[in-house]
Amino acid sequence: MQTALLIEQILNGLQFGVMLFLMAAGLTLIFGVMGLINLAHGSLYMVGAFACATVAAATGSFWLGLIASLAAAAAAGALIEVTVIRRLYDRDHLDQVLATFALILVFSEGTRWVFGSIPLYLNIPPLLSGAIPLPGGSAYPLYRVAIIGVGIAVAVGLHLLITRTRLGMRIRAGESDREMIGALGVDIRTLYTVVFALGAALAGLAGALVGAIQSVQVGMGEPVLILAFVVIVIGGIGSIHGALVGALLVGLIDTLGRFLLPVALAAFMGPSAAASIGASLASILIYVFMALVLAIRPRGLFAAAG
Amino acid sequence: MNKIIAAGLLGLGMSVSGLAFAEPVKIGMITTLSGGGAGLGIDVRDAFALAMKQANNPDVTVVTEDDAMKPEIAVQIADKMIQSEKVDILTGIIWSNLAMAVVPSVTGQGIIYLSPNAGPSPLAGANCNANYFNVAYQNDNFHEAMGEYANADYKKVFILAPNYPAGKDSLTGFKRFYKGELAGEVYTQLGQTDYAAEIAQIRASGADAVFFFLPGGMGIAFTKQWAQSGVDLPLMGPAFSFSQDVLPAIGDAALGVKNSASWSHDLDNAANKAFVAAFQAEYSRLPSVYAAQAYDTANLILSAMGKASISDKDAFRAALKEADFDSVRGSFKFNTNQHPIQNIYVREVVKEGDVLTNKIIGTAFENHEDAYAKDCKM
Numbered sequence: 001m002q003t004a005l006l007i008e009q010i011l012n013g014l015q016f017g018v019m020l021f022l023m024a025a026g027l028t029l030i031f032g033v034m035g036l037i038n039l040a041h042g043s044l045y046m047v048g049a050f051a052c053a054t055v056a057a058a059t060g061s062f063w064l065g066l067i068a069s070l071a072a073a074a075a076a077g078a079l080i081e082v083t084v085i086r087r088l089y090d091r092d093h094l095d096q097v098l099a100t101f102a103l104i105l106v107f108s109e110g111t112r113w114v115f116g117s118i119p120l121y122l123n124i125p126p127l128l129s130g131a132i133p134l135p136g137g138s139a140y141p142l143y144r145v146a147i148i149g150v151g152i153a154v155a156v157g158l159h160l161l162i163t164r165t166r167l168g169m170r171i172r173a174g175e176s177d178r179e180m181i182g183a184l185g186v187d188i189r190t191l192y193t194v195v196f197a198l199g200a201a202l203a204g205l206a207g208a209l210v211g212a213i214q215s216v217q218v219g220m221g222e223p224v225l226i227l228a229f230v231v232i233v234i235g236g237i238g239s240i241h242g243a244l245v246g247a248l249l250v251g252l253i254d255t256l257g258r259f260l261l262p263v264a265l266a267a268f269m270g271p272s273a274a275a276s277i278g279a280s281l282a283s284i285l286i287y288v289f290m291a292l293v294l295a296i297r298p299r300g301l302f303a304a305a306g
Numbered sequence: 307m308n309k310i311i312a313a314g315l316l317g318l319g320m321s322v323s324g325l326a327f328a329e330p331v332k333i334g335m336i337t338t339l340s341g342g343g344a345g346l347g348i349d350v351r352d353a354f355a356l357a358m359k360q361a362n363n364p365d366v367t368v369v370t371e372d373d374a375m376k377p378e379i380a381v382q383i384a385d386k387m388i389q390s391e392k393v394d395i396l397t398g399i400i401w402s403n404l405a406m407a408v409v410p411s412v413t414g415q416g417i418i419y420l421s422p423n424a425g426p427s428p429l430a431g432a433n434c435n436a437n438y439f440n441v442a443y444q445n446d447n448f449h450e451a452m453g454e455y456a457n458a459d460y461k462k463v464f465i466l467a468p469n470y471p472a473g474k475d476s477l478t479g480f481k482r483f484y485k486g487e488l489a490g491e492v493y494t495q496l497g498q499t500d501y502a503a504e505i506a507q508i509r510a511s512g513a514d515a516v517f518f519f520l521p522g523g524m525g526i527a528f529t530k531q532w533a534q535s536g537v538d539l540p541l542m543g544p545a546f547s548f549s550q551d552v553l554p555a556i557g558d559a560a561l562g563v564k565n566s567a568s569w570s571h572d573l574d575n576a577a578n579k580a581f582v583a584a585f586q587a588e589y590s591r592l593p594s595v596y597a598a599q600a601y602d603t604a605n606l607i608l609s610a611m612g613k614a615s616i617s618d619k620d621a622f623r624a625a626l627k628e629a630d631f632d633s634v635r636g637s638f639k640f641n642t643n644q645h646p647i648q649n650i651y652v653r654e655v656v657k658e659g660d661v662l663t664n665k666i667i668g669t670a671f672e673n674h675e676d677a678y679a680k681d682c683k684m
Contacts, residue, residue: 002510004510005506005507005509005510008506008509008510009503009506012500012502012503012506015502016500016502108340109340112340112344117339117344117345117348118345118348118551118554118555118591119345119523119526119552119554119555120555121554121555121556121557123530123557123559124534129534130534130536131534131535131536138506138509138510139509139535139536139537140536141502141531141534141535141536142534143534144502144534210499212530213500213527213530213531213534214499214500214523214526214527214530214531215499215523215526215527215530215552215555216555217344217345217523217526217555218340218341218344219340219341219344220499220523222341223497223499255502255503258494258503258504259503259506259507262492271488271491272477272491275491275492275493276469276474276493278493279469279492279493279494279495280469282495283469283495
């Protein structure tokens with residue numbers, strides 16, 4: 001097997017992993033601090049992509065679009081936290097799932113109402129277009145390298161935020177004991193809104209970054225949401241570190257599985273059958289992995305305290 | 307005054323001739339109106355509605371429901387439409403996996419199904435059914451045309467399609483006519499949005515061209531990622547990968563790509579010119595190949611209603627099979643398995659002003675039949 005191809009596929013797996021991390025970080029943060037299952041996280045991802053596409057089309061600048069995606073997703077997140085989510089913290093998970101599922105429908109149909117069903121155009125900025133050479137004569141798209149860079153920067157930033165800042169201290173305190181931190185005089189309502197908006201902004205950023213290389217359309221968030229849930233279950237619900245490790249593992253397993261399984265199967269069956277069966281097996285691989293992790297560590301790899 | 311009387315007489319004459327079969331017909335449309343595949347379903351719904359509006363026939367009612375691209379929902383809607391809505395005809399399904407779940411069961415219950423898009427191979431061959439009419443194509447057809455087209459220029463093609471019935475039909479169709487060597491053959495997940503792994507394989511395969519079938523959002527994602535990958539090979543595919551519903555989102559990355567279809571908006575016939583103009587006037591966008599097929603489906607039903615009553619199923623099916631309507635595809639007739647015999651064209655993505663669209667550059671097949679008709683005993 002060619003080394004260049006393998007290197008390229010590992011990079012692809014990393015890039016997919018950091019993209020999942022941006023989604024999973026917000027999801028796991030919100031669950032860890034507020035105990036809330038937010039199915040509408042995928043809608044915030046969609047909001048980010050649509051905001052970026054709209055602003056980029058109006059101004060011609062992807063970078064302004066990127067800022068707009070952060071702002072729009074954070075604003076949408078803060079808005080639904082104040083109007084809907086806030087009423088759900090004391091309810092059980094079933095009510096939360098029901099209400100946030102309703103939010104998915106509201107966001108999807110609202111977006112379709114405003115933008116229509118035809119996918120929007122969003123392309124990557126000229127600065128990041130093209131490919132950079134890899135050892136072995138291969139090449140790799142510059143934009144995907146940039147996504148990996150953004151993902152690492154966000155991971156480092158979140159780590160510093162949680163371990164080094166006052167806000168991070170409060171988030172950790174909120175994770176361990178919600179009543180106590182309220183009793184100590186921290187404005188828990190504002191803290192929740194801030195954490196929710198932060199998680200939403202990360203989802204919006206992921207949506208905008210990915211929208212530029214995929215398609216910006218209604219319903220784009222839900223497939224990613226499912227994978228993000230797989231990631232946080234593997235990583236341990238509530239743990240940012242777990243989300244990072246889980247996301248990278250899922251990204252690598254999925255990408256390398258799709259690439260290597262058909263090749264492996266081709267050793268003892270026809271290429272057509274191997275392609276077809278390999279593709280089917282690869283699509284269940286991450287779920288098999290999740291089941292294995294849960295069998296060995298039922299609370300995930302990095303289970304949060306509490 | 308004479309004109310008014312003439313118009314009155316004409317109206318009277320039409321209502322009298324219409325009286326013979328003024329049997330109300332209820333059509334159930336199950337199509338994809340939400341999620342990633344909604345652009346296709348909306349074109350089908352809109353073009354169908356346009357034909358019905360133009361016909362202005364008070365005997366027809368259409369009920370539409372969204373299948374959300376999920377087979378189990380499509381099956382539930384079909385049951386509901388048959389049992390509580392009492393529809394006479396069903397139509398509208400975009401995706402072959404949904405068609406496979408719905409069509410055999412509804413045709414078995416004596417309901418006529420007309421397909422405006424999906425044409426899975428099992429329903430074209432041994433399992434053909436008198437109640438099943440495919441107005442669009444058999445799934446293999448467009449891909450066969452690209453296989454034939456590729457023979458001229460390419461020796462080592464890499465082929466790629468999603469892992470579902472139409473994806474398998476696609477690569478089977480391509481390979482039926484393509485004579486060269488295959489650089490690789492890959493099935494992706496249905497609904498997949500990231501193709502970096504596949505593009506890396508194509509790069510390493512030493513292919514001289516790429517054939518791919520990725521309808522809707524999948525094709526948008528693939529083409530944009532392809533443009534960034536630094537791999538410089540010609541792309542080709544069936545019309546579904548470069549249809550009017552996805553071209554604006556792909557952008558200039560699609561320019562110059564060759565693709566195959568039974569229809570294009572510049573196809574030169576009177577019915578098509580009228581259709582394209584009316585569709586643009588009504589919806590302010592260019593129609594896609596899905597819209598054209600749905601428009602033909604509606605006009606086929608209307609033509610049969612003028613000849614036979616829906617209560618006489620045998621006569622109505624015979625009237626459908628005559629295909630006595632002005633197809634926007636020009637020549638159109640049904641084969642023995644009730645799938646189309648039609649021309650397949652090669653198109654190229656071009657820019658007309660600011661709008662990306664397709665232009666016919668040649669004909670791959672004239673009066674093309676599908677490969678499964680011989681297995682159909684009907």
